[in-house]
Amino acid sequence: MVTPTRTDTSVPILTHWVAGKPVIGTSGRYSEVTNPATGEVTALLALADADEAAATVAAAKDAFPAWRDTSLAKRTRILFKFRELLDARAGELAEIITDEHGKVLSDAAGEVARGQEVVEFACGIAHLLKGSATENASTGVDVHSVRQPLGVAAIISPFNFPAMVPMWFFPIAIAAGNTVVLKPSEKVPTAARWIAELWREAGLPDGVFNVLNGDKIAVDALLTDPDVKTVSFVGSTPIARYVYETGTAHGKRVQALGGAKNHMVVLPDADLDLAADQAVNAGFGSAGERCMAISALVAVGDIADTLVGKIAQRARELRTGDGRRSCDMGPLVTREAQDRVIGYIQAGEREGATVVVDGRKAEIDADGKGFFVGPTLLDYVTTDMTVYTDEIFGPVLSVLRVDTYEQALDVINRNPYGNGTAIFTNDGGAARRFQNEVEVGMVGINVPVPVPVAYYSFGGWKNSLFGDTHAHGTEGVHFFTRGKVVTTRWLDPSHAGLNLGFPQNA
Template sequence: MPHWFNNACYPGTGQSRSEVTNPATGEVTAHLALADQADVDAVVAAAAAAFPAWRDTSLANRTRILFAFRELLNARSAELAAIITAEHGKVLSDALGEVSRGQEVVEFACGMPHLLKGAFSENASTQVDVHSVRQPLGVVGIISPFNFPAMVPMWFFPIAIAAGNTVVVKPSEKVPTAALWIAELWKEAGLPAGVFNVLNGDKVAVDGLLTHPDVASVSFVGSTPIARYVYETGTAHGKRVQALGGAKNHMLVLPDADLDLAADQAVNAGYGSAGERCMAISAVVAVGDIGDELVAKIKQRTIGLRTGDGTRGCDMGPLVTAAARHRVAGYIDAGEAAGAELVVDGRAVQADADGAGFFVGPTLFDHVTTEMSIYTDEIFGPVLSVLRVDSYADGVRLINANPYGNGTAIFTNDGGAARRFGNEVEVGMIGINVPVPVPMAYYSFGGWKSSLFGDSHAHGAEGVHFFTRAKVITSRWLDPSHGGLNLGFPQNT
């Protein structure tokens, strides 16, 4: 499986290969070429060479290509979803949802002519005008995680491309096909060669983008330790960096909440995509004396879930690799050993799949405490922990004491409590009776504390600002000039 630049596949010069597997069966489906430094240099050089012409392409023409890409993606989204299911393992409905959420950013970026409008002040001084513009950065790198092989890169590259940048995507080596499929789609939409490129690889490729002198910025989504490394390394080499890290997302359930709704949403948010979401709810915080009833309702729903191959209409698919399965099973062992009550055990799940897939079933713990590893660590698997507190204030203190600040939710019918929660909780994205509060594309995505390194969130206005830089121009013109006659209707080209 190759790299992609100049609108064509590129086998690369690197000698290292990695295996791509179908996590539902354990079958090796492809071997991926991993970049060496020469490959990094070749792909970045293609992007750098394409930048001047793309930067100077009119907004009208850039937008036409974005609209063409949008239409192609709408027509062929099922193809991309099938690729995601085959390599990541998530069920087809979840994969289609991922594509749809990524497409929202494409649609947002189609409005780039409006988003890039600057300001103008006439006669700021006598016969002196001042105006501002936002211009692209150059070559931008995107380092994408395995859990959303389409949506996460689409948080970044539609805005970057619409703003006039050229892009190098480094997908996770576990799920590379989606990025290559998207590259083909951009070519079909008419994007010039070198504007969208794919560099496959491991740490060599990551470090290559973080240190290459021709890369202006890097966007990253992944675990907190790697996000910190990406931020520190990239900024040390003069890059603009946005690095979105890990999470431990809480769902605070107040005594007045609809417990059936809360149980439904805890299951949806805890086990969707096998828990491999940075916005997954992994900690349910029950306030007061509702714990037993809430746990019983969550258990009832959990034991009814069907785990298996994502193409067979199951509720939940496998984990992405055998190593991920082993890691999650180890956390279940640790939670049981630490004294948490194991209400539903997913280690011996009977999965509906052919072959030796990487399955752990939905797992539910009760009476979890804050010193247990199943609470302190981001497990990134289908493990839901229930903690109990006496009051709303205790719940907010527990959430605010956590080092992560990505997403959180409150379930209540008390508007005053919900409003207070939104004001007091130290988390970047908040849901009120919404368990996975991922904002629409015209708002920005990102957390607080150890969930974000850098000062720019993804997409929305912050995404536009991240992929552009401001320039203010002060001008005085003493003599007017005139053009020739042309009575035709003016056209945008």
């Protein structure tokens, strides 16, 4: 919800973070930040206008030359300090995530830990920025290559992972010598501000990491500002396509990760108890608000009745409620999200799916009027139903029934998304064939959520990714740097004088 002026003076205003200090918004536009477990408005967020966005980019641009020329040794020390601080205070960040997103504390802590992996990866960036050298490529001529930062990096992050997704990008961007403007989701802005203050405590120079709060106005300003050199985005496919097309049209390097419809194939030889456990974990964790959530289970052969029964039993045992309590699953992020998910369940029922477990009727352990939908299991779903064709982004698991492996593979490969998939089987040959034939970027073998570790790269195929470069890992380093090749001839040797001290990095 966006209000043109501030009308509620009982809640705090959340500010931007520019050049190492909080900056009060001047646009006069605000949006409400809520606790989704209670429905309570906890803060108002100042939304940037185009001038405020330009000023934030200018601060990052001003900080870039000095940070670019800071030695790798000094940069790395700051990265290590940030890592130590984050490790010591990870619980604080998890609580912030739970309060604004709604996911249970254990899930929020897991999000922070996965983001921490990328910070640790970035601590070793000196090795990944090494170039190559050839002596005497021609007589008296040497050739060497280097990788250099590009400048201001814009990061536009989604609501579902307010810490982990930004950490896919900014540790590498900063370690490589770039400066950053982070535009967090207006639904969950506090984590970004908390991270900015942690960077300051770690010794990061002012202007290297900035936070710009806003909506489409701020996004468009970042996509068109000539001083922004790279844009990293995660969100729905329509917006990812818009970000990619707009950013590249304005000369930027863009990686835009879009939506998903992730399938989990269960073959007749699979351990059905394991498959049921993992289907519930992957389908209902974080209330299904994950781009890697399993939303379509493809049961092959005559196992469907047994598998659906096992999943239903487990789903009914889950406790839904306030993420700060002993619950398994929290609320959806907004009232609009709750209404949308309920609408999809109703549409599935109308179109002929069987509602095996109905999250609309779930018992909720929470106070107030939170945005809850319990675990929902739909059976006999077909590929023409809206619960299958659309990305629901909620705790709805749809079961499709097919007769053969080939039919299951065809279902996945015909889908316009290609983010993540999984197969459950005890047949190594079938698994090997699947990983080769499936047209999806990230594949799990008896692993339902195949998010790679930080030193590999994250990203899908087809309408799940716009741009040529995936997040983090080696591809992430390449995204935030560009190569340069230097050819050198020296006619006379030089002499640097005597210094018997032990050489040191500085």
